[in-house]
Structure formats: structure tokens, C-alpha cells
Amino acid sequence: xxxxxxIEAKYQALCGRLDEATLRLWxxxxxxxxxxxxxxxxxxxxxxxxxxxxxxxxxxxxxxxxGEQGVPLRARAVGGGRKKLIDKDASLLSDVDAxxxxxxxGDPMSPLRWTCKSTYRLAEELRRQGHTVSQRSLCxxxxxxxFSLQSTRKTREGGQHEDRDAQFGHxxxxxxxxxxxxxxxISVDTKKKELIGDFKNGGxxxxxxxxxxxxRVHDFIDRELGKVAPxxxxxxxTNTGWVSVGIDHDTAEFAVESIRxxxxxxxxxxxxxxxxxxxxxxxxxSNGYRVRLWRRELQKLADELRLTVQVCHxxxxxxxxxxxxxxxxxxxxxxxxxxxxxxxxxxxNLIGNTTTETGLRIQAAIDxxxxxxxxxxxxxxxxxxxxxxxxxxGEWNYRLIPRKNDE
Numbered sequence: 341x342x343x344x345x346x347i348e349a350k351y352q353a354l355c356g357r358l359d360e361a362t363l364r365l366w367x368x369x370x371x372x373x374x375x376x377x378x379x380x381x382x383x384x385x386x387x388x389x390x391x392x393x394x395x396x397x398x399x400x401x402x403x404x405x406x407g408e409q410g411v412p413l414r415a416r417a418v419g420g421g422r423k424k425l426i427d428k429d430a431s432l433l434s435d436v437d438a439x440x441x442x443x444x445x446g447d448p449m450s451p452l453r454w455t456c457k458s459t460y461r462l463a464e465e466l467r468r469q470g471h472t473v474s475q476r477s478l479c480x481x482x483x484x485x486x487f488s489l490q491s492t493r494k495t496r497e498g499g500q501h502e503d504r505d506a507q508f509g510h511x512x513x514x515x516x517x518x519x520x521x522x523x524x525x526i527s528v529d530t531k532k533k534e535l536i537g538d539f540k541n542g543g544x545x546x547x548x549x550x551x552x553x554x555x556r557v558h559d560f561i562d563r564e565l566g567k568v569a570p571x572x573x574x575x576x577x578t579n580t581g582w583v584s585v586g587i588d589h590d591t592a593e594f595a596v597e598s599i600r601x602x603x604x605x606x607x608x609x610x611x612x613x614x615x616x617x618x619x620x621x622x623x624x625x626s627n628g629y630r631v632r633l634w635r636r637e638l639q640k641l642a643d644e645l646r647l648t649v650q651v652c653h654x655x656x657x658x659x660x661x662x663x664x665x666x667x668x669x670x671x672x673x674x675x676x677x678x679x680x681x682x683x684x685x686x687x688x689n690l691i692g693n694t695t696t697e698t699g700l701r702i703q704a705a706i707d708x709x710x711x712x713x714x715x716x717x718x719x720x721x722x723x724x725x726x727x728x729x730x731x732x733x734g735e736w737n738y739r740l741i742p743r744k745n746d747e
Contacts, residue, residue, distance in 0.1 A: 368396025543677025596637035632717035
């Protein structure tokens with residue numbers, strides 16, 4: 341930074357006193373004295389192009405004849421030198437704008453509608469239209485026209501349910517009521533399935549320099565190790581969680597079994613006097629509000645634990661707001677970043693050792709049960725459930741009442 345400021349100060353002092361050729365040679369001399377990276381640093385400090393500085397370096401390296409030594413260089417006349425492309429080609433800038441302008445994406449006549457708009461493709465298309473332009477010159481033209489390289493940004497959520505905000509309010513009030521009464525409130529979801537084996541895992545981990553951990557080139561599933569499906573249960577009140585690492589299908593039976601294991605391992609110890617349980621869940625997946633098997637298995641859980649199990653589903657398209665996503669799953673992902681999940685036990689250990697400064701604690705275990713997919717729940721079975729629905733969106737908000745033992 342100090343070097344850059346020093347060069348900038350020199351340039352400001354000399355630019356009004358030296359002709360172009362001399363200034364170019366000065367910039368080249370400064371760049372050469374700095375060594376590697378000197379051209380970039382001088383260009384940044386002075387605003388001169390790298391091409392100009394490289395031209396100066398070439399001139400410095402060229403031999404000087406005896407007759408030329410000591411002879412002052414002739415300065416270029418005012419207005420001399422190569423004209424800018426946009427001065428020689430009046431329609432060039434407007435044609436560049438027409439090719440890159442976002443509104444042309446939907447234009448079926450746009451020549452680059454279905455291709456990547458790289459500078460090479462843009463320059464090729466402009467030459468096809470009769471312009472004389474190189475890929476390097478096009479970079480300057482794009483900047484001059486107000487364009488820059490940008491990625492897409494997630495801002496549009498698409499269509500949303502008209503009662504979305506009202507449902508969030510309903511969930512918040514229900515959660516507050518349960519917590520005030522000392523009853524358990526959990527958020528549940530399935531984390532994405534993970535390949536087991538020496539596969540690449542996203543993120544970076546500290547390793548000896550030049551010695552990254554080697555993994556497979558291709559992510560073809562290992563038939564022996566397969567995948568795992570971590571199903572999580574997060575306690576909103578105690579900031580603790582449970583993860584069942586399933587090795588079979590992600591079904592509603594697996595989801596409810598994970599909740600059952602959480603209760604046996606953690607829940608009943610924390611809430612010995614509980615008579616009801618509140619579950620907040622996504623609207624889809626194995627615990628979706630349309631899944632009959634989910635409700636049937638929750639009824640079994642209510643009967644077994646003698647607890648009223650109340651469920652509040654998040655509105656469609658709002659799964660990212662599920663508490664478990666940004667209070668537990670994100671920390672698990674960060675904890676195993678850059679590490680290949682070489683075995684199921686490694687997955688369990690990494691999950692179980694995930695902690696945060698705010699006190700998050702997680703327990704995990706492998707669920708070796710086999711779960712059959714595609715189980716159908718008949719209308720008769722559904723009618724036998726002791727289910728009570730809220731007046732507000734009963735399909736999203738309902739409770740399963742424990743049935744008597746003789747039912």
C-alpha cells in the first residue's frame with residue numbers, strides 16, 4: 341500500500357511535465373524496479389494501462405543506436421496517436437449494449453440468447469456485425485457501458501400463500517404458549533443425504549501446505565457404504581439437538597422414530613412432567629402435512645408416550661425459516677467442512693462434536709432399521725386417528741390425542 345501511494349505521488353508530480361513517451365518510460369522503469377507484480381502495481385497507482393507499461397518495457401529493452409543517444413525524443417502533436425474505437429466506430433458502443441442488455445434475454449432474435457455471454461463470444465458477434473474489436477478492447481467497452489461480471493442473486497420467493505404471515509404468527513404464539521408452560525417444543529427436518537466414503541466434501545480445512553487430503557475424482561456411490569440420511573430434532577428451548585443417522589429410506593416412519601429416540605435419550609429427562617409436545621415442521625418431505633403415514637406414526641407415538649402431540653407446519657415454500665436449519669444443521673455442515681465422510685461412525689462423531697459459543701449440544705446415533713417406502717394408509721386407518729384440527733388451517737395445525745389402550 342505504501343509503495344502504491346508513493347508511485348501515485350510521483351505520477352501526480354510528473355504527469356503534467358513529461359510527454360507521453362517519457363512518462364511511459366518512467367512507468368516502465370518503476371515497474372521493472374519493483375520486479376514481479378510491478379506492472380500491476382504501477383497500473384493501479386497511475387491509471388495507465390498495462391499495455392502502455394509493457395510497451396515502455398519493450399522500449400527500454402530495445403537497443404539504442406549511437407546516433408540516437410542523448411537526442412531528445414520528439415513529443416506527439418496535440419491530438420496525435422491512435423483514435424479510440426468508439427471515436428472511429430460510432431455504433432460500436434450501442435451494439436455492445438444491445439447484445440448484453442438484460443432485456444434482450446427474452447428476445448428470440450437476440451443472437452446470443454442461448455449462449456454464454458463471454459467476452460470472446462461477444463467480440464466474435466461484434467466482428468460478425470462488421471466491427472473491428474478484440475476481446476481485450478471489449479472489456480474496456482463493457483466497463484464504459486456500465487456492465488460488470490455479476491452472479492444471480494436469490495431475492496424472489498415466487499408465489500406465496502396468502503396466509504403465510506398469519507401462519508408464522510400462529511406458530512409463534514403456540515410456541516410461546518408451550519414454552520411458558522414448560523412443555524417441549526421441537527423443530528424437525530431431514531438434512532440432505534450424504535455419500536459415505538472418501539468423497540469430496542465442500543469447504544476448506546487446515547492441512548499442511550501442499551498436502552490436501554486426497555479423495556475420489558468421481559462421486560459415484562459406494563455400493564457397500566451407500567448414503568446416510570440425518571434426521572434432526574432441535575429443542576428450541578434448551579438449544580440442544582438429536583440426530584438419527586438413517587441408512588435406509590427417508591420415510592415418515594423414520595422421521596417419527598427419530599423423534600421417539602430424541603424423547604427417550606433427551607426429552608423425557610428434560611421434561612419429566614410434560615403432557616404434550618409441540619412439533620414445528622416443513623410442509624413437505626417425510627414429515628409433510630399431506631403425508632398420511634406421518635400422521636399415523638405420530639398417533640402411535642402419542643399412544644405410546646401418553647403425550648398429546650401437536651404439529652404446526654411451516655407454510656409452503658418457507659422451509660429455510662425452519663429453526664433447525666439455521667440453529668443446528670448449518671453448524672453441523674460447518675463442523676465437517678472439507679472432511680470426507682469415510683464412514684457412518686465418522687458422521688456420528690462429527691455431528692456429536694458440533695458445538696457453538698451459544699451452547700449448542702447435539703447427540704447422534706446410527707439408525708440401522710430398514711424402512712419400507714411407499715406404504716399406503718387407508719381411509720379407514722386415517723379415520724381411526726384421534727386427531728383434532730385447529731380452526732385456523734387445520735391441515736397445517738393439528739394435534740394427535742393419546743387413545744385409550746383398548747382402542
